[in-house]
Amino acid sequence: MISSRFPYPLQKGDKLRLYYQIRELSEFFDIYLISLSESEVVEVHKEKLQTFCKEVHVFQINTISKYFFTCLQVLSSLPFQVGYFTNPFIKKKIKTLINRIAPDHIYCQLIRVAEYVKDYHLCPKTIDYMDALSLGMERRAKNANNPIHRNIFKTESKRLKRYEKQLFDYFEHHSIISKQDKQAIVHPSKEKIKVIPNGVDDFFFEKPNVPIIYDLVFTGNLSYAPNVEACVFIVKELLPLLPKETKVLLAGASPSNIVKSLVSERVHASGWVDDIRESYAQGKIFIAPMFIGTGLQNKL
Numbered sequence: 433m434i435s436s437r438f439p440y441p442l443q444k445g446d447k448l449r450l451y452y453q454i455r456e457l458s459e460f461f462d463i464y465l466i467s468l469s470e471s472e473v474v475e476v477h478k479e480k481l482q483t484f485c486k487e488v489h490v491f492q493i494n495t496i497s498k499y500f501f502t503c504l505q506v507l508s509s510l511p512f513q514v515g516y517f518t519n520p521f522i523k524k525k526i527k528t529l530i531n532r533i534a535p536d537h538i539y540c541q542l543i544r545v546a547e548y549v550k551d552y553h554l555c556p557k558t559i560d561y562m563d564a565l566s567l568g569m570e571r572r573a574k575n576a577n578n579p580i581h582r583n584i585f586k587t588e589s590k591r592l593k594r595y596e597k598q599l600f601d602y603f604e605h606h607s608i609i610s611k612q613d614k615q616a617i618v619h620p621s622k623e624k625i626k627v628i629p630n631g632v633d634d635f636f637f638e639k640p641n642v643p644i645i646y647d648l649v650f651t652g653n654l655s656y657a658p659n660v661e662a663c664v665f666i667v668k669e670l671l672p673l674l675p676k677e678t679k680v681l682l683a684g685a686s687p688s689n690i691v692k693s694l695v696s697e698r699v700h701a702s703g704w705v706d707d708i709r710e711s712y713a714q715g716k717i718f719i720a721p722m723f724i725g726t727g728l729q730n731k732l
Contacts, residue, residue: 433450433453433454433463433464433465433466433538433539433541434466434467434526434538434539434540434541434545434548434549435450435465435466435467435468435540435541435542435545436467436468436517436541436542436544436545437467437468437469437470438467438468438469438473438477438481438490439451439454439465439467439481440477440480440481441477443653443684443685443686443704444653444656444685445630445653445727445728445729445730446541446542446562448630448730449541449562449609449630450541451481454481454484454485455484458484458485462486463484463485463486464485464486464487464489464529464533464535465481465485465487465488465489466489466491466526466529467488467489467490467491468490468491468492468493468517468522468545469490469491469492469493470492470493470498471492472492473490473492478490487533489529491519491522491525491526493517493519493522497519497521498516498517498519499516501515501516501518501519501520502515502516503515509591509594510547510591510595511543511565511588511591511592511595512588512591513544513565513588513592514543514544514546514547514595516544517544517545518544518545518547518548522548523547523548526548526549527548527552530549530552534554535555536555537555537556537557537558538552538555538556538557538558539557539558539560540557540558540559540560540603541560541562542560542561542562542563542565543559543561543565543592543595543596543599546559546599546602546603550599550602550603551602556604556605557602557603557604557605558603558604558605558606558607559599559600559602559603559605559606559607560606560607560608560628561596561606561607561608561609561613561617561625562607562608562609562613562727563608563609563613563726563727564596564608564612564613564614564616564617564726564727565592565596565726566589566590566592566593566596566616567589567612567613567616567726568658568724568725568726568727569585569588569589569592570585570586570589571723571724571725571726572585572657572724573585573586573589574724575661575723575724593618596617596618596619597617597618597619600617600619600621600622601619605626606624606625606626607625607626607627607628608625608626608627608628609627609628609629609630609727609728610627610629610727610728611627612726613726613727614627616726629728630728630730632730636709637709637712639709639713640707640709640710640713642710642713642714643714644713644714644715644716645679645714646679646680646681646700646714646715646716647674647678647679647680647715647716647717648666648670648678648679648680648681648715648716648717648718648719649680649681649683649711649712649714649715649717649718649719650662650663650666650680650681650682650683650718650719650720650731651683651684651708651711651712651718651731652684652720652729652731653684653685653686654682654684654685654686654687654688654691654701654703655685655686655687655688655691656725657724658722658723658724658725658729659684659725660688660690660691661723661724662720662721662722662723663682663690663691663694663701664690664694665721665723666680666682666719666721667680667694667699668694670719670721671698671699676698678698679698679699679700680698680699680700681700681702681711681714681715682694682699682700682701682702683701683702683705683708683711684702684703684704684705684708684711685703685704686703686704687701687703718731720732
């Protein structure tokens, strides 16, 4: 299994999806996990995956290389985010690993890691598109106020759409998270893509015993563009229409500078919380105005 992020801690949707897939599949298969990471993965987080995996390998992509190979895509037709996650030196190491492991199947989560194995044909491969990334970028382009950002998003959307189509033929099996995203893949055989949605453990969300101190609660990775936009909408558009005593909780990891700027006596941004259930339970109403995301938002 190859991923563009190490699937722990569980603060992003792609990590949640992969972590639980690994946990379930490990009951039937020997899992060899190969993950890229933009930061160092601490041992305690590796141990969470070593419980389910035969081997765990993490390759850290440093700041210089990821931006160099992203900019390099100006000279190619690859999506910029594929260049961001594709490092030729790491690719050689992964190739050596795969030759040693001799897998019966290769599973790629997201098209961002496809370049590492798309030309390996000694076993069947699955690409989990998860989201139609081209659709998300198209929506970001439509909502961008800055003309430079709008043009970048438009270019990336076109590149992603072309790449999503091309990759289809390199993989024997294909999965995606929703019917909507499946329809956004332009390949003529897209009906072969299997829709595998995320689920929710309803027992996990039994209400914890915490006081209700907020009127509105929004949760999510607060550096993810659709979540940032949702926070801005709640605070700038909705809150002024509500009674002055209304209080809002924005809960989730890595609040962007935009989210931090929204903090006031009426608005609290919690940052990372150990148990997100407490954030849900602290509010009277959960609100999620999502405009530009794709895939399946776990919060919904």
